Amino acid sequence: MVRWNMKEESERVHYSLNFKLYAQDKFFGPGVAQLLRKVDETASLRSAAADLKIAYSKAWNMIRTAEKSLGYDLLIKKVGGKHGGGAQLTPEGRAMLDKYTAFEKAIYQSADVMWGKIFPEFAVTGSDTLAPQVETIEHASIGVGAILMASGFSRRMGYNKLLLNLGEGSVAEHILDQIQRQRYAAVTVVSQYAEILEMARQRGFLSVMNKQADEGKSSSIRLGLKTMAKIEEIKGYIFFTGDQILLSDELLERLRNTFITHPDKIIYPEYEGKFGSPVIFPADLAPELVSLKEEQGGRFVADQHSDRLLPVPVQPGWQGLDFDCPEDWEKVRQLWNYRKQDNGKHLDKE
Incomplete structure (x- = not known):
């Protein structure tokens, strides 16, 4: 009988990329993108922070840091909504999130190809x-x-x-x-x-x-x-x-x-x-x-x-x-x- 070794599979050699955007300092990366997606889902920065298990003050700091470097608002306050008030993405914020997501996907697709070519002994596929x-x-x-x-x-x-x-x-x-x-x-x-x-x-x-x-x-x-x-x-x-x-x-x-x-x-x-x-x-x-x-x-x-x-x-x-x-x-x-x-x-x- 074939036994499925979950531990063995989880330890298979693989790679991971974590790219961020910088001005003078880091201002936008996976964490900010994930936070914006949660705000878009919950219509509330407070709820988004709670779902992601980060402090509300930290969430606001992440948004403000990104807004300062970009020169425009990512969120606007919203009256009403699921939680009696909240936030929503600005058009500029949504465009920024979409661009970051598209760039992220393109980077991984390119990296997947190189991973398969350079490390074929580790790659299950070209998209590992x-x-x-x-x-x-x-x-x-x-x-x-x-x-x-x-x-x-x-x-x-x-x-x-x-x-x-x-x-x-x-x-x-x-x-x-x-x-x-x-x-x-x-x-x-x-x-x-x-x-x-x-x-x-x-x-x-x-x-x-x-x-x-x-x-x-x-x-x-x-x-x-x-x-x-x-x-x-x-x-x-x-x-x-x-x-x-x-x-x-x-x-x-x-x-x-x-x-x-x-x-x-x-x-x-x-x-x-x-x-x-x-x-x-x-x-x-x-x-x-x-x-x-x-x-x-x-x-x-x-x-x-x-x-x-x-x-x-x-x-x-x-x-x-x-x-x-x-x-x-x-x-x-x-x-x-x-x-x-x-x-x-x-x-x-x-």
């Missing part, structure tokens, strides 16, 4: 650092990490189905964008295809090159879980395949919210009375998932814990459709086009 994901974990979907398994061979399709055109991008781009909208605590994309991994990196996701794809879906599960093993905040993992383009955002939100209220349960969508994907597994089942062999999937583990299964009924049931051959693709694509034409107003109720 967890820092960008961990930095904003408080603002993400609490406790749920997402893993996209995109290593299949598409043999029956005769072509990489993730690269099929949906009109405004590929299947893979649609799936990745939908996952991004959910703001999971962390996202890992496992694939044997460089173009898919590049799409993941462009969205700030962790990416893992799967060199054992011929071992079956268990290899993607194993690599995805081990890559996120260091993120203690994750209490559950949701597993996506790359060919369910009809899932609604509302369904994904229901799955996540059900898990948040029942974190000890295996949460799955029930399509017309049948077990379906994507499934959220509690983190304590990770060792069993890592131990899966060849084409065994999460359903194998779920069947061993029938007392922990909690279904989320889904209507319409066709949201769970996937495709493995041209005939399936044509059916799914037609449903996709019909729903897009009426914005889901009628089809999603059928």
